[in-house]
Amino acid sequence: MKNLPYLLLLILLSACTHPSTKEKENAKVATTVQKDTIMPDDKDSVLIDTYENYKLSKGDLKKLLKENPELNRDRFLQHPDITYYSRTNKNTLVFGSEVGQDNYYVIYAYFLKLKNGEKEYRRQRKTLIEIYQDINSIYWKLGGGGTYFGHQYSRILGYAEYSIWREKNNKDYFIKEYDIFKQKALYIAAFRQHIIDEIAANNTNGLTPDDKRKLRNTSFERVNELDQLISNYFYLKMAQEFQYSNY
Numbered sequence: 001m002k003n004l005p006y007l008l009l010l011i012l013l014s015a016c017t018h019p020s021t022k023e024k025e026n027a028k029v030a031t032t033v034q035k036d037t038i039m040p041d042d043k044d045s046v047l048i049d050t051y052e053n054y055k056l057s058k059g060d061l062k063k064l065l066k067e068n069p070e071l072n073r074d075r076f077l078q079h080p081d082i083t084y085y086s087r088t089n090k091n092t093l094v095f096g097s098e099v100g101q102d103n104y105y106v107i108y109a110y111f112l113k114l115k116n117g118e119k120e121y122r123r124q125r126k127t128l129i130e131i132y133q134d135i136n137s138i139y140w141k142l143g144g145g146g147t148y149f150g151h152q153y154s155r156i157l158g159y160a161e162y163s164i165w166r167e168k169n170n171k172d173y174f175i176k177e178y179d180i181f182k183q184k185a186l187y188i189a190a191f192r193q194h195i196i197d198e199i200a201a202n203n204t205n206g207l208t209p210d211d212k213r214k215l216r217n218t219s220f221e222r223v224n225e226l227d228q229l230i231s232n233y234f235y236l237k238m239a240q241e242f243q244y245s246n247y
Helices: 004-012 021-038 058-067 080-085 098-116 122-142 147-169 181-201 209-229 233-246
Strands: 045-049 054-057
Touching: 045 058, 045 098, 054 058, 080 098, 080 147, 098 147, 122 147, 122 181, 122 209, 122 233, 147 233, 181 209, 181 233
Parallel strands: none
Antiparallel strands: 045 054
């Protein structure tokens, strides 16, 4: 039973796909029960992710860091996708599955957050996660669902944290003296047009004209949120990069 704590870790972090609010709430309830059973003493646990309320014991964290040295926060320089595929521990029972990869990105975000500064970049972190989630949600609805978008829900935490690291270490690159109003307006307009074209071209998913109208309206609501969230060049650049590299 030597590896029991490590196997319990996999159970604890197994609810990372959330294509709907109902499924998300059900997953949270299940995770809460598991946490209470595994680690009743919160004094020896660490909060890994505020959004999902994941907690791991300090012993499990030390074991993870020992077996995955690339997660060492003093050597965190690579994009989460690169870090995952070049990871030291290739044990497929731990991070090899799609859900395992989700878990890896959540833990990646936790360790990188320690280096970036949790409080210092709290506002930027929240904004980036909301931007990436809005983009993911739009494509999820346009595509009629799919597991890819559910997995992205968790991996976004790693993408957002890496974006903060980039901004923190390349401030001069992301600071622009000029107004980004026109650039952002072009981006938002192009996104709206993309939505219109996708809905018009998708004639195989059985949507009625009324369904398409509703889809367009809900998608536009998300785009309007993006318009409000993107307040500077950094957020604009990150939104564009995330969208164009993932969808």
